[in-house]
Amino acid sequence: MDASTEQDRSLEPKDLTIGDYGFIAFIVVVLIAVTMLGVVAHREALKTEGSKRNGEQWAAWFAKASETRFAPDYADAACAGGAKPAAPAATPAGDDAKPADAPAVVAAAAPAPGTWGACLAHLMSATEFKDMVNPFTGKAPNLIPACNPADHSLVGSIVIEKSTPNPPGSAVASVASQLVDADPIAEKLALKVSVCDKGSYAVKVAEIEF
């Protein structure tokens, strides 16, 4: 056979084999699968972003309130600063009259004015916070003491901690602890707002003064 003819034949385009088609189909499937997984991961990331926006909303409110809440005509009176906490208002357990000298049985103690509990109750009933939604659950986000990666029910929750300064010379400048209902808000507070991400890890949103 002529050498040039043989060479020309070797340069002819080769048809795809079944194996080649199989590989191309496999690559397409892999690409679709990775894209779908990427979309899932993206959606989860957007939910975390939504939680961060919730945290930012809290942080923005704290920052704004810290500028005005010590003024005498502050609108959200329950969160106003300056007033020392009053004794908690007790609700009797039943309507039946008790002897005057018997101790009051408190069924559900309403938070005392001047405390974080009273402020929170006001915020959750009368401000935009009552409509806040946890993107992971579709319900109102919980305010929790701390995120815990072992507990996936905490995803999208909000953590508000107060920062208490340590005495000068301490190895750690301040300690963070949960802001509880009984905490007085008469004075300025240093707060840290975090949210729990899709793995229930804490994501710090802001450190602000309230």
Place this chain on the structure above:
Amino acid sequence: MEDRKTIAIKDLNIKELLDTESKPADISRDLPLRKWLYSWMLDPAIPGNFQRSFDKWIGILIIANLFSLIFENVPGIYEPYKPWFELFDLFSIAVFTVEYLLRFYLAAEDAAFQGKVSSRLAYVLSPFAIIDALAIVPFYLVRLFGLSIDLHVLKALRVLRLLKIFRIVIPAYHEFAALNRGRTFRQKVHALIFDSQYGGRLQEMYQLFIAVWVLISVLAVILESVHGVSYLLNVEFVILDAVAVAVFTIEYCMRMYACVEEPGYEGTVMGRFRQAKHPSTVIDLLAILPFFLEVFLHHLLDLRFLRVFRLTRLLKLTRGNDATATLVKVVSREWPVIAAAAFIMILLVVLTASLGYLFEYEAQPDKFENIPTSIYWAVITLASVGYGDISPVTVPGRAMTIVLAFIGIGIFAIPAALLSSAFSDELQKERDELKNNLYKILKDGVIDEDEIHTIRHEAQRMHLSVEEINALIKLIQHDLDKEAELQTMPISTIAQRPELAVEHYKSLLSDIRRLALLTDEAAFDASAKAKDSLTATEMALWRQIQGKT
């Protein structure tokens, strides 16, 4: 038969041979300006002109535009640096406009548009020129003519700039197609993924593409650990990781599919199994596995720690790196000695830790609490790190520390010295190998294209300078000249000149050794004994020359 281009050794210019990139183009100054400019800037057929550099820098600017577009969508980054983004946009438009006008002006010199009624009109209507125009026209419509275009449409039009990259990719693809004409689909995939003579510029671009993705994804992993950055770019990092995983997964599949074309990996199942076991392929798998595990199993297990394994992507860059291959070779070769040194080190650490515990426990029970704690102290002392958080206070303890510190210097230096010496040996061996290769190449007095490729490749691999190659060639040339001279000279003439006699003797010995290497030893011995061809003295001499006695 194909007529191959050859160069005689005397005409060989190593500097030119090795320095192909920086060799200036031979373009006459007497050419008309347009032709001269085209030859320097755009003609792909002239080696050494600025065409490749021009394409490269335009390519870099296109990639930079891609990143600019991405970051413009992140308010946290865009807002503070808005003036800089606008400045970069202006700069890009300026460069792309100059490029467009240059190509428009020089279109008449381009063979692709010659012979048309109007070469410039043909250029303007060509697909590449339309893409180029789309990259800049929206800017001028808005800025100069005050046309009101929706911001989103404007951004979408800016994405069109990225299409300019095809001006670089398509010629490379054509070259790749030409190189792979008549080859199967799998062979083409192999040419794209693995180093071979069929890869061309497209393969280089592919390697660069993978390397860029490796660097971007590793940088993303590092930046994710910075709270301020990860807080702002969390979603972008997720998208980036998903795209990186898609790229690396496709690469992995293509590698596994085409590996059977690679020498040593033939066989549909076993070849692929061998490829899958190869360390570089295991690294490829580790680079993508954390993503899949985290997506599928994050509800069951906390797999966040796996994210750090994404940093193994950096190891992908070591593929095909000769320095890494040398390191692996040296460590494997010296492994028994390194293991012995490690064993002595472990022995010493355990022994001194036990003595430390014995001497110091009474005095410092909180620090030398147990032998494992003492092991930490022993290692820190032996390695000459000496943090000082745990230190002996008793006299025997301190005395032992003095001895330990002295021994530590020697013991810990052994593996380092071993590796350094083995590296030096390996490099010397490779240089000797190169010398042998050069010897074979130069022996016939001429060098063909394949041999030029070998010299270039070996010089690049060994990081040899032009001077070093020249010195080697000079040495070999000298040997060859001597050999040739001796071969043509009658033995009586050689005998009269002692220096030539010595050289001739060395040459004869070398020939005998070469003969011994090439011949079957057992058959040679049998033949010599069977026919009494060689005397006992001759046999002894034969062995002595080979260095066997």
